[in-house]
Amino acid sequence: MTDQPYTDTDLRAEAARQHATLAEDPDFMGVGEQMEDASVESTDDGDSSLTWTELLVPQGAGASHEAFGEAQRKIHDLINGAADVSDWAVNLGADGLEPHGRAIDLGDRRVRIHFAFAADMSDDDRADLISQLAAFVTHGLT
Template identity: 55%
Template structure:
């Protein structure tokens, strides 16, 4: 028996709480500092511009900075999911399955995470089985 008075579940729960807390009120200046040298994704295939390069005007940069902070604050709390994935050694992938209604609005989005040693064919097969099951329902 261990002398440790807490469980692995306690550690995961606290990590999820802390993860969420860090996104509730992110440091505005810290966001700007991180953005300044960060490559803007849409320029990765071209000139590789940082936010500072792309938006040399301070007002335009600050506007983007505010929008990014708003996205962080408004993001869904997936802290428990993220902590459990990391603790279990699973890696999220960029592909997701989105189900839309007839008006074209997103209604359900499934995100996937796999063991790092699961090959791409098996990953695709899992996602296809789920997509097929949804289509048939």
């Protein structure tokens, strides 16, 4: 409990509300500006990677600007269509948890389980927990 007239829950609720508002209507041009120098995940080989500009607008290929614009539109649409997970995001951060990239899909993508772990939890322990849970859930569905 704080010595203020508000609670920690009030702070989290306001942070989640503002988070949702920030993500609600992304600036289309801002999406492109953020893409320019950002690495494209699939091109990262551990030593280097390509940026969106390097991948889609190589030197002297003016027509490729269309490919960058198409990717920009698709990313903008994904942001606009995203589920509001602001409350989850704020609470995970406040609890000191880190989102993990792996998820378990059940059925035809009607249910998905995402994971977040404490920073001091080892990669092996994370993988083991996910594998055990996946086996348990899969067994329960059969």
